[in-house]
Amino acid sequence: MGREVSESCVDSLLTEIVSTYNNRFYANKPELAARRIEAIGYQVGHQLSERYTMERPRFSDHLEAIKFICKDFWSELFKKQIDNLKTNHRGTFVLQDNRFRWLSRISTDPSVENTESQDPSAAAESKASLATMHVYFPCGIIRGALSNLGILCAVSADISNLPACKELLLSYSVLSFYGI
Amino acid sequence: MVPKIDKLVNVLSTADKDVANFQVKLYDEMTTIEGLTEDGMYDATTMMATKLDLIREFFTMPNHHRKRDLIMAPVGPRSGDAIFANVERVNAELFTLTYGATVRQLLTDLEEVEEVNKQLDQMGYNIGIRLIDEFLAKSNVTRCVDFRETAEVIAKVGFKMFLGVTATVSNWDADGTCCSIILEDNPLVDFVELPDTCRGLYYCNILSGVIRGALEMVSMKTEVTWIRDVLRGDDAYELQVKLLKQVPEEYPYKDDE
Numbered sequence: 348m349g350r351e352v353s354e355s356c357v358d359s360l361l362t363e364i365v366s367t368y369n370n371r372f373y374a375n376k377p378e379l380a381a382r383r384i385e386a387i388g389y390q391v392g393h394q395l396s397e398r399y400t401m402e403r404p405r406f407s408d409h410l411e412a413i414k415f416i417c418k419d420f421w422s423e424l425f426k427k428q429i430d431n432l433k434t435n436h437r438g439t440f441v442l443q444d445n446r447f448r449w450l451s452r453i454s455t456d457p458s459v460e461n462t463e464s465q466d467p468s469a470a471a472e473s474k475a476s477l478a479t480m481h482v483y484f485p486c487g488i489i490r491g492a493l494s495n496l497g498i499l500c501a502v503s504a505d506i507s508n509l510p511a512c513k514e515l516l517l518s519y520s521v522l523s524f525y526g527i
Numbered sequence: 528m529v530p531k532i533d534k535l536v537n538v539l540s541t542a543d544k545d546v547a548n549f550q551v552k553l554y555d556e557m558t559t560i561e562g563l564t565e566d567g568m569y570d571a572t573t574m575m576a577t578k579l580d581l582i583r584e585f586f587t588m589p590n591h592h593r594k595r596d597l598i599m600a601p602v603g604p605r606s607g608d609a610i611f612a613n614v615e616r617v618n619a620e621l622f623t624l625t626y627g628a629t630v631r632q633l634l635t636d637l638e639e640v641e642e643v644n645k646q647l648d649q650m651g652y653n654i655g656i657r658l659i660d661e662f663l664a665k666s667n668v669t670r671c672v673d674f675r676e677t678a679e680v681i682a683k684v685g686f687k688m689f690l691g692v693t694a695t696v697s698n699w700d701a702d703g704t705c706c707s708i709i710l711e712d713n714p715l716v717d718f719v720e721l722p723d724t725c726r727g728l729y730y731c732n733i734l735s736g737v738i739r740g741a742l743e744m745v746s747m748k749t750e751v752t753w754i755r756d757v758l759r760g761d762d763a764y765e766l767q768v769k770l771l772k773q774v775p776e777e778y779p780y781k782d783d784e
Contacts (some may be wrong), residue, residue, distance in 0.1 A: 349618065349619065349620065350619040350620075350691065350714060350717070351617060351618060351619050351691055352615040352616065352689065352690050352714055353611065353614045353615070353616055353617075353688060353689045353690070353691070354614065354615040354616060354617050354620045354692050355614070355615075355658065355661055355689060356617075356622050356689050356690065357617050357621060357622050357625065357658065359654045359658060360622065360625055360626060360629070360654070363650045363653055363654050364629055364650075365624075366644065366653070367649075367650055372636070383632055383636065386632055387625070387628045387629055388628075388634045390627075390628035390632075391621070391624045391628045392623075394624050394628075395620065395621065395624060398620065408736065423618055423621075423623055424617075424618065426617075437583070477734065505544045518637050
């Protein structure tokens with residue numbers, strides 16, 4: 348195992364990147380903020396996959412490369428593998444992480460939380476929108492990592508299946524991407 | 528069994544009964560102190576249960592003092608190494624590369640190097656004001672007697688528990704309000720080289736912001752500036768931390784009212 352830092356370093360940095368772009372630089376333009384955050388992730392994914400594949404033979408096909416992302420690459424980042432991988436065999440892959448670390452500690456605005464008893468779906472929605480900004484970075488990482496392996500793709504995340512739970516935990520996320 | 532217990536009660540003096548009484552009340556009293564964990568309560572109760580004078584003192588002091596003098600102190604500060612060994616850790620490459628990509632993106636978006644320095648410092652400040660809570664909660668450090676101790680704690684415990692490296696403190700001025708924190712090993716800069724176009728960039732400026740933000744939350748206004756930077760050709764990273772003002776705590780404490 349190489350050098351390590353406390354997990355709070357990464358958590359704090361990611362929170363601050365999102366807040367800098369989303370609340371300060373592009374307060375009224377979430378789509379611009381999203382693009383910048385995704386670009387940072389892309390850069391990181393590109394460099395990481397370069398490092399993690401240094402001593403590997405070339406991947407024979409897309410599926411092999413994607414399995415690498417699900418197993419080795421994900422384990423390096425999150426100490427766990429992707430929980431589920433699905434494909435339609437026409438270039439779309441769906442990766443599912445049931446306990447995605449970077450979303451698991453997002454809390455919502457307490458004022459919204461108070462209304463939860465009356466309208467649970469509204470609270471769930473606000474959780475989802477808050478979490479949305481936090482998925483651009485991991486989307487960028489996957490896109491960057493795959494692009495370094497020669498696969499150009501679009502990556503999008505779906506966190507709409509969040510269970511409407513009462514805890515302040517987002518424990519469910521689906522990352523899917525579509526090969527071109 | 529019954530006669531044995533009777534005998535026991537009989538030999539207890541009034542003072543001993545007092546102790547027993549105090550001990551029963553102790554846990555209830557503990558629960559009124561904000562911010563004390565279950566573990567902390569347990570440790571403190573066990574420690575105090577046998578020390579009558581401590582218990583007596585405990586019941587006569589305001590909550591603020593209890594927490595500082597009786598509960599935090601006996602448990603003792605933990606070393607940076609011990610904390611780092613127990614926190615969740617991640618691969619440093621992810622952190623280093625994410626920070627690098629952020630600096631790069633800021634350079635693209637803001638164009639001016641000066642502006643990037645400013646934003647990195649601001650990001651650090653925002654992180655620092657949140658990180659101090661985690662630092663205090665995990666380190667068990669007691670109130671520092673002076674700024675010298677504060678600097679040592681930052682270098683030996685703060686840097687270690689978050690970044691996994693320790694720093695050294697030196698170059699004190701005569702009145703003990705200004706010193707240098709020197710970092711030989713810095714995980715932020717693994718793989719980093721600055722091109723000529725980035726002259727003037729303080730690549731690690733986020734660190735100075737973190738220190739400034741964290742200290743401000745514990746009533747110390749500071750100015751943190753870079754003196755040496757390996758990326759600029761020096762032999763180490765040196766941060767000068769200057770104490771500008773110590774905001775006095777409000778007294779009397781109001782939490783008992």
